[in-house]
Amino acid sequence: xxxxxxxxxxxxxxxxxxxxxxxxxxxxxxxxxxxxxxxxxxxxxxxxxxxxxxxxxxxxxxxxxxxxxxxxxxxxxxxxxxxxxxxxxxxxxxxxxxxxxxxxxxxxxxxxxxxxxxxxxxxxxxxxxxxxxxxxxxxxxxxxxxxxxxxxxxxxxxxxxxxxxxxxxxxxxxxxxxxxxxxxxxxxxxxxxxxxxxxxxxxxxxxxxxxxxxxxxxxxxxxxxxxxxxxxxxxxxxxxxxxxxxxxxxxxxxxxxxxxxxxxxxxxxxxxxxxxxxxxxxxxxxxxxxxxxxxxxxxxxxxxxxxxxxxxxxxxxxxxxxxxxxxxxxxxxxxxxxxxxxxxxxxxxxxxxxxxxxxxxxxxxxxxxxxxxxxxxxxxxxxxxxxxxxxxxxxxxxxxxxxxxxxxxxxxxxxxxxxxxxxxxxxxxxxxxxxxxxxx
Numbered sequence: 001x002x003x004x005x006x007x008x009x010x011x012x013x014x015x016x017x018x019x020x021x022x023x024x025x026x027x028x029x030x031x032x033x034x035x036x037x038x039x040x041x042x043x044x045x046x047x048x049x050x051x052x053x054x055x056x057x058x059x060x061x062x063x064x065x066x067x068x069x070x071x072x073x074x075x076x077x078x079x080x081x082x083x084x085x086x087x088x089x090x091x092x093x094x095x096x097x098x099x100x101x102x103x104x105x106x107x108x109x110x111x112x113x114x115x116x117x118x119x120x121x122x123x124x125x126x127x128x129x130x131x132x133x134x135x136x137x138x139x140x141x142x143x144x145x146x147x148x149x150x151x152x153x154x155x156x157x158x159x160x161x162x163x164x165x166x167x168x169x170x171x172x173x174x175x176x177x178x179x180x181x182x183x184x185x186x187x188x189x190x191x192x193x194x195x196x197x198x199x200x201x202x203x204x205x206x207x208x209x210x211x212x213x214x215x216x217x218x219x220x221x222x223x224x225x226x227x228x229x230x231x232x233x234x235x236x237x238x239x240x241x242x243x244x245x246x247x248x249x250x251x252x253x254x255x256x257x258x259x260x261x262x263x264x265x266x267x268x269x270x271x272x273x274x275x276x277x278x279x280x281x282x283x284x285x286x287x288x289x290x291x292x293x294x295x296x297x298x299x300x301x302x303x304x305x306x307x308x309x310x311x312x313x314x315x316x317x318x319x320x321x322x323x324x325x326x327x328x329x330x331x332x333x334x335x336x337x338x339x340x341x342x343x344x345x346x347x348x349x350x351x352x353x354x355x356x357x358x359x360x361x362x363x364x365x366x367x368x369x370x371x372x373x374x375x376x377x378x379x380x381x382x383x384x385x386x387x388x389x390x391x392x393x394x395x396x397x398x399x400x401x402x403x404x405x406x407x408x409x410x411x412x413x414x415x416x417x418x419x420x421x422x423x424x425x426x427x428x429x430x431x432x433x434x435x436x437x438x439x440x
Contacts, residue, residue, distance in 0.1 A: 008078055009056055009076035009077060009078055009112055010077065010078050010079075010084075010111070010112055010113060011076070011077045011078075011079070011081070011084045011109050011110065011111060011112060012074060012075070012076055012077070012109070012110040012112060013073075013074070013075040013076075013077060013084065013087065013088040013091070013106060013109050014072065014073075014074055014106070014107050014108055014109075014110060015072065015073045015075075015088070015091055015092075015104055015105060015106040015107055016070075016071070016072050016073075016104070016105050016107060017060075017062070017069075017070070017071050017072070017073055017102060017103070017104045017105075018068070018069075018070055018102065018103045019062075019068065019069040019070070019097055019100050019101070019102045019103075020068060020100050020101040020102070021067065021068065021069065021098070021099065021100030021101075022064050022067060022068075022069055022100075023062075023069050023097050023098050023100060025060045025062060027097055027098045028060050028062065028071075028073070028097055029058055029060060031094055031096070031097040031098070031102070032046070032058065032073070032091065032094065033046055033047055035093065035094050036090045036091070036093070036094075039090055039093070040086060040087070040090055044083060044086060044087060046087070049079070049087075053078070054077070054078050054079055055075060055076070055077055055078075055079070055087070056075065056076030056077070056078075057076070058073065058074070058075050059073070059074040059075075060072075060073055061074075069100075073091065073104065075087070075088075075091075084109060085109060088106045088109055089106070091104045091106060092104050092105065092106060154166060154167045154188060154193065155181075155184060155185060155188060158196055158206065158210075159204075159206030159207075159209075159210070160205070160206055161199070161204040161205065161206040161207075163196055163197055163198070163199050163204060163206055163207065164180070164181040164184045164196070164197040164199055165184065165195065165196040165197065166184065166187070166188050166192065166193040166194060166195045166196070167193050168193030168194040168195075169194060169196060169210075169214075172193070172194035172214070173214060173215055174194060174214065174215045174216075174217065175194050175195070175196055175210065175214045175215070175216050175217070176192060176194060176195040176196070176216075176217050176219050176263075177195075177196055177197075177198065177207065177216050177217065177218050177219065177233065177239070178195060178196075178197050178198070178219045178220070178251050179197060179198055179220060179221060179225075179226070179229055179251065180197050180198070180199060180252070181197055181199065182250075182252035183195075183197060183219075183250070183251040183252045184196070184197045185252070186251060186252045186253070186254070186259075187219075187251070187259065190256040190259055191256075192259070196210070198229065198233070201228075201229065201232075202232070203232055203233055203236045203237055207237055208236060208237050208238075211237040211238040211239060212238055215240045215241075216237065216238070216239050216240055216241070217239075217240065217241040217242070217243060217263070217266055218230055218233050218234075218239050218241070218242045218243070218269075219243050219244070219245075219251055219262065219263070220233075220242075220244055220245070220251070221244070221245050221249070221250040221251055222244050222245040222246050222247045222248055222249050222250070223248060223250070226244055226245070230242060230244075230272070234269060234272055234273060239269045240268070240269055241266040241267065241268060241269060242266060242267055242268075242269055242271075242272050243262045243263055243265060243266035243267070244262065245258070245262060246258060246262075265376070265380075266374075267373075267374045267376075268372065268373045268374040270367065270371070270373050270391075271373050271374060271388070271391070274389075274390070274391045342416070342432075346370060347439050348439075349370050350370070350394070350396055350416075350418055350434075350439055351436070351439040351440075353366075353372075353396045353418075354396050354398075354418055354420075354436055354439065355436075357396060357397065357398040358398060358420070359398065360398055361377060361378045361379070361398050361399065362375055362376070362377055362378060362397065362398055363375065363376050363377070363378050363381045363395060363396065363397035363398070363399070364395070364396045364397070365384070365385075365392055365395055366392070366393055366394040366395065366396065367391060367392070367393050368393040370393070370394065373391070373392070378397050378398055378399045381395070381397060381399075381405070382404065382405060382408055385408045385409065385412060386408060388412060389412070390412065390413065392409075392412050392413075392414050393414065393415055393416070394414065394415060394416035394417070394418065395409065395414060395416070395417055395418065396418040396419075397418070397419055397420075398419075398420055399419055399420060400419055400420065400421045400422070400423055401417050401419040401421070401422040401423060401424055401433045401435075402423045402424070403423070403424065405417070406424055406428075406429050406431060406433070409431055410429065410430065410431060414431055415431065415432060416431065416432045416433075416434060417431055417432070417433045417434070418434045418435070418438075418439070419433070419434075419435060420435065420436065421435055422434075422435055
């Protein structure tokens with residue numbers, strides 16, 4: 001007898017049977033073939049269909065309870081829909097099996113392809129997910145991965161203390177000093193090869209020796225730990241510039257843009273030393289009398305009370321006098337200006353700085369010896385000056401001298417403002433305001 005593979009079957013005819021008596025499975029199968037013989041014509045004869053494999057093996061599952069037989073009949077079919085439905089309907093004409101009355105009821109015709117289709121869809125989803133998880137990266141991802149791997153391989157150890165460093169320490173004139181190996185890796189990732197780490201809380205001898213030969217920029221975290229390390233670095237090593245990560249962030253986690261922004265806004269170490277010197281009396285006072293905690297250095301300090309008082313007085317006194325008036329403030333400005341005479345050497349140095357700044361929109365902040373404390377964009381000059389307290393002697397910048405800048409400079413007791421042009425008359429301020437023509 002031919003069989004049909006469940007894999008090749010398109011439909012499954014499922015029916016139930018109830019028999020008023022006790023019969024065996026062969027009796028049920030025999031009744032199906034015998035009572036449908038000649039009913040549907042030669043093309044749909046069950047024996048021929050099964051012999052050709054278009055009808056599969058008829059499965060009968062039955063059990064006997066209380067003298068009655070109940071069960072199910074399953075017939076796989078590879079016929080088309082109409083022919084399968086005809087064969088299924090023919091089963092219901094069987095009313096006797098053996099000597100017993102019987103009743104067959106077709107419950108449903110199941111399309112096997114639907115379940116197969118569902119399986120195909122679910123399996124396809126799973127295969128697609130695996131393909132996407134393990135697929136090749138695009139060209140940019142490949143480039144980034146290769147670049148990162150190369151930069152990681154470039155990480156070396158420097159000096160007798162074996163400090164984590166980039167490969168560009170020896171050939172570079174400037175070196176960036178950060179806190180730990182993770183900071184070095186992040187800077188290497190973004191293309192900075194002249195970087196070295198302290199690798200601890202104490203400054204190693206290797207770094208102290210390096211500071212005597214190279215221009216060092218300290219790049220610390222934007223937290224209390226970064227302040228403490230910076231304080232020690234400034235005290236034991238010859239650091240030239242200082243910058244910090246954004247507030248509350250670490251160097252190892254900031255982006256390339258944030259790194260460039262921090263390095264562009266670095267300040268001269270002299271400014272930090274001045275801030276530390278101002279903090280020291282406060283620290284000693286708090287430590288001795290126990291009235292409060294020891295404050296950590298704050299490099300963005302607000303103006304002191306004395307400076308605020310000075311601000312009020314200078315703001316009042318800096319108003320332009322009424323024409324014809326001989327106010328005491330105007331007289332003091334004139335007297336101050338006449339006493340501020342600049343020697344030829346200083347004029348020459350300031351003129352060279354001013355010429356260097358032409359077209360850059362930058363500004364130099366100078367001390368009494370005309371050493372450059374820092375260079376900032378002119379747009380950030382006012383904000384930078386507001387964060388300082390003292391120590392600024394002169395400012396050279398590529399811009400115009402105006403009233404707001406003069407008022408800020410007066411609060412800092414600045415002696416000279418050198419700009420490309422001036423909007424201030426000599427009797428309006430005690431500060432000597434000069435342009436390029438005044439430096440000839």
